[in-house]
Amino acid sequence: MAEHTPHARHDRFAIADALGGGVVPSTVRTCPACGALHVDLLSIQSALRHAWTPPRPRDLRLTIADVARLKPALWRRVLGIIGSAQDAITRPLGIAFTSLGIGGLLLTALPLGIGAGMATTPVSEYAIRAEQTPGMPSDTTGDATAPPLTTPSPDLLLLASVGSLGTGGAIFVLRRVASRTRGVR
Amino acid sequence: MEEDLRSTTVPDDPVQRRDLILIERARDGDLDAFNDLVALYQDSLFALVVRMVPDRDQAADAVQEAFFSAYRNLSSFRGGSVKSWLNRICVNAAMDTQRARKRRPVQPYPELEDESWQPRAGDEVDPERIAVHAERSRALAAALAHITDDQRTAIVLYDVEGYDYAEIAEMTGVSLGTVKSRIHRGRLSLREILTDRMELFRG
Numbered sequence: 001m002a003e004h005t006p007h008a009r010h011d012r013f014a015i016a017d018a019l020g021g022g023v024v025p026s027t028v029r030t031c032p033a034c035g036a037l038h039v040d041l042l043s044i045q046s047a048l049r050h051a052w053t054p055p056r057p058r059d060l061r062l063t064i065a066d067v068a069r070l071k072p073a074l075w076r077r078v079l080g081i082i083g084s085a086q087d088a089i090t091r092p093l094g095i096a097f098t099s100l101g102i103g104g105l106l107l108t109a110l111p112l113g114i115g116a117g118m119a120t121t122p123v124s125e126y127a128i129r130a131e132q133t134p135g136m137p138s139d140t141t142g143d144a145t146a147p148p149l150t151t152p153s154p155d156l157l158l159l160a161s162v163g164s165l166g167t168g169g170a171i172f173v174l175r176r177v178a179s180r181t182r183g184v185r
Numbered sequence: 186m187e188e189d190l191r192s193t194t195v196p197d198d199p200v201q202r203r204d205l206i207l208i209e210r211a212r213d214g215d216l217d218a219f220n221d222l223v224a225l226y227q228d229s230l231f232a233l234v235v236r237m238v239p240d241r242d243q244a245a246d247a248v249q250e251a252f253f254s255a256y257r258n259l260s261s262f263r264g265g266s267v268k269s270w271l272n273r274i275c276v277n278a279a280m281d282t283q284r285a286r287k288r289r290p291v292q293p294y295p296e297l298e299d300e301s302w303q304p305r306a307g308d309e310v311d312p313e314r315i316a317v318h319a320e321r322s323r324a325l326a327a328a329l330a331h332i333t334d335d336q337r338t339a340i341v342l343y344d345v346e347g348y349d350y351a352e353i354a355e356m357t358g359v360s361l362g363t364v365k366s367r368i369h370r371g372r373l374s375l376r377e378i379l380t381d382r383m384e385l386f387r388g
Contacts, residue, residue: 016369020343020350040376043386044325048344052322053232057245060227060252061220070257 007033019045082178090171098168104161108154204267212259219259223252226268230275236341237279239330243286244279251278276342276356283334321385328378336371343368 010027015038018024027034062070081087204225210218227248234251235244251274262270329337338357342348343364348356353364379386 012373013369016372017365019372020365020368037376040379040383040386041372043383044372044375044379045344047321047325047386048340050318051325052319053235053326054241056228056231057241060231060245060249061223062216062252062256064216066253067216067256070253 007031010034012037016041079174079178082175090175094168094171094175096168097164097171101161101163101165101168104157104164108158108161200268201266205264208259208262208267211256219256222267222271226271227252229268230271233272233341233346234275234279236326236329236345237276237334237338238282238286239326239337243282247278247282248275250281251275254278272346273356276338280334280338280357283338287334317385324379324382324385325375328375331378332371332374333367336367336374339364339367340371340375 010031010033011025012034014022014025015028015034018028018038019041024038025034028038029035082090204222207218207222211222230248230251231244234247235241238244238247251271255271255274329340332340335357339353342353342356343350350361350364350368354361357364359367376383
């Protein structure tokens with residue numbers, strides 16, 4: 001048992017833990033060195049609570065100059081607004097851009113007529129009809145020399161989608177940065 | 186962000202009510218109101234930080250930085266105890282100072298030998314007791330300066346400030362086990378350092 005083991009093998013951490021509400025080890029009663037350690041640790045803990053501290057060397061109140069220096073720069077103020085309760089724009093804007101981007105990417109990726117199939121026809125059928133009957137004014141377009149009605153090329157659509165997705169992502173990253181900047185450390 | 190603090194707080198405690206009124210006025214740009222808070226808490230916050238950063242000037246700088254940070258971030262205060270909020274900002278500022286000292290170790294912490302150590306008003310009247318208490322406080326401060334920053338921070342937060350293990354773990358960003366280990370090792374180190382002076386603490 002504890003009384004037969006040398007002090008060096010007793011658990012000193014358990015004695016230190018007892019000060020924080022842990023169970024007081026039996027060695028504190030059976031081993032004089034452990035008992036002394038326990039008493040000393042309690043004395044130090046009590047003294048720490050009541051120890052004086054050196055006086056504060058100066059007054060820490062803020063001056064007007066301090067406040068002027070602490071006034072955040074414009075970029076910091078903008079960041080402060082982004083993502084705050086006052087900011088009702090960036091989140092829906094980010095969602096809108098991201099949705100548009102994803103939608104656009106889906107459209108360019110779709111092999112159906114409504115997607116890329118339609119977009120790969122550079123000239124509308126109205127323009128083709130006008131080309132086939134030179135001199136005959138088209139009843140629908142009115143003017144055959146007018147620029148043909150086209151849908152965006154897949155490259156353009158892809159570019160716009162990626163751009164939109166990037167903008168949406170950038171807005172969310174900005175919101176995250178803003179929220180971190182606002183956090184008090 | 187600019188929510189009305191009165192709606193988020195318990196107005197029963199007059200100290201908290203007073204602090205929240207001051208915070209609201211400070212948010213509205215009233216520097217005097219913020220400085221009233223500084224005047225109310227600068228001593229207790231300095232006492233906390235100077236135990237963590239045993240250098241008076243650096244401790245004062247850390248508390249000053251904490252007040253700057255609090256002023257800059259008044260809008261992020263979400264109610265509750267202003268004292269706790271300021272305490273946390275100060276603990277972070279003190280840990281930043283400790284880290285800066287590690288990066289630029291210029292000199293060890295100077296001994297806090299200073300004749301200006303005084304008891305709080307009304308604490309002691311017997312000159313002999315005052316002398317013993319001052320000697321004990323100096324011995325403790327010197328011993329605290331010789332244990333690691335992490336151990337010192339954990340011990341000060343637990344034994345002096347009364348935070349529990351979980352709160353200290355959250356404030357210092359380490360696990361509960363690490364906090365306990367730091368406190369236990371720190372206590373044993375303090376006892377080791379103070380072995381020859383334990384008669385000051387007994388009785």
